[in-house]
Amino acid sequence: MAKKNTKDEKIEALIQRAINIAEKVREPYRLKTFEVVLSNLLVSPLFERKEEPEGKKGIEASLEERIAEFAAKCDLSVEQLKSIFDFQDNKPVFIIRQLGGTFAETQVLVSRYLLAAYSEVYAKEWVSLRQVLAEHRIGSLDNLAANLQSHPDIFGIRGQKKATEYKLLEVAKSETFKMIHNLVAK
Secondary structure, eight states, rough: OOOOOOHHHHHHHHHHHHHOOOOOOOTHHHHHHHHHHHHHHOOOOGGSOOOOOOGGEEEEEEEEHHHHHHHHHOOOOHHHHHHTTESSSSSSEEEEOOOOHHHHHHHHHHHHHHHHHHHHHOOOOBBOHHHHHHHHTTTTTHHHHHHHOOOOTTTTESSOGGGGGEEEEEEHHHHHHHHHHHHHOO
């Protein structure tokens, strides 16, 4: 029996890792997730596991894996997705400034994109958008609730006044992923 070389073993490990990540994703995104993750694992040094102190082991890798899964759902490479978002330790930062449309439309779009990132990368479904959008300097937030409430097919809403939290409804996620994909094409 021929002895496997180290390179073959590394490739097999990367394939298995991509399979493990893709298994966590529901259809119809599973195959695309596998393809994107494997592609990124094979070409990107970003995904190589580095030895870290025991307490931090796997934390960064899991963030990168979740980013790769999100990229796959948006039919983008990780690099393309990172041209739209800066993924920090506990929050995404939307870095595209010119979306066009009215002020209300911009609030709705940025809210959709950020809620998708929070949900997919940070597993945080409910987010206080008032604070998040203030950090993004989206402008006056006086009409935020009214702007988002006018889209009950997109946003879930709970709480009142400034403590209101929002989530991106499941039925709106696939369309939001397509919209994020189209941001790169612009």
